[in-house]
Amino acid sequence: MASESANLKSDAIMDQMKQHLSTDAGKELLKKIGLVYQIQIAPKKLGYNEVIYTVDLKKGEVTKGxxxxxxxxxxxxxxxxxxxxxxxxxMNPQLAFMRGAMKIKGSLSAAQKFTPDIFPKPAKM
Structure with a gap:
């Protein structure tokens, strides 16, 4: 089972996010948002074999765990x-939530600041 969770597509996004937070645009996010998000990503089924990430938009860090x-x-x-x-x-985060594709715990006002804008734009191929 462990090998399955090692190949998440999300890992690449989290790596890009780490680099993004060290840029000027990333530093602007810290000033604007200043929140800590925990993101739990399951390979196939919510709640199973989740990989947990912490996206700290206070310190500008992305860590596993x-x-x-x-x-x-x-x-x-x-x-x-x-x-x-x-x-x-x-996919719009509100739509993902309504469809059950995203579950949220904690502050809804904090959750509303979790938008695609906080992620780096994918590098154009």
Whole structure:
């Protein structure tokens, strides 16, 4: 089972996000949002074999594993494919939530700031 969770498409997005937060555009996000999100990504089925990421938009860090500084402002659960769609702006986060493709725990006002704008634009091939 472990090998399955090692190949999430989301991993590449999280790597890009790490680099993005060190840029000027990324630093603007920190000023604008200043929240901590925990993102749980399941390879196939919500709640199973999840890989957890912490996206800290206070410090500008993306780390694998649960948030250790208390409670995150909001926690999102996605299937890998759905997370990729939302991060790339191919699926509206509100629509993902209404369809059950995204689950949210925590502050809804914090969750509303979780938009495709916080993700780096994919590099054009």
């Amino acid at each position: 649960p948030y250790e500084g208390g409670k995150p402002d909001a926690t999102f659960s996605f299937k890998d494919d759905d997370f990729v769609k939302v991060a790339l702006g191919k």
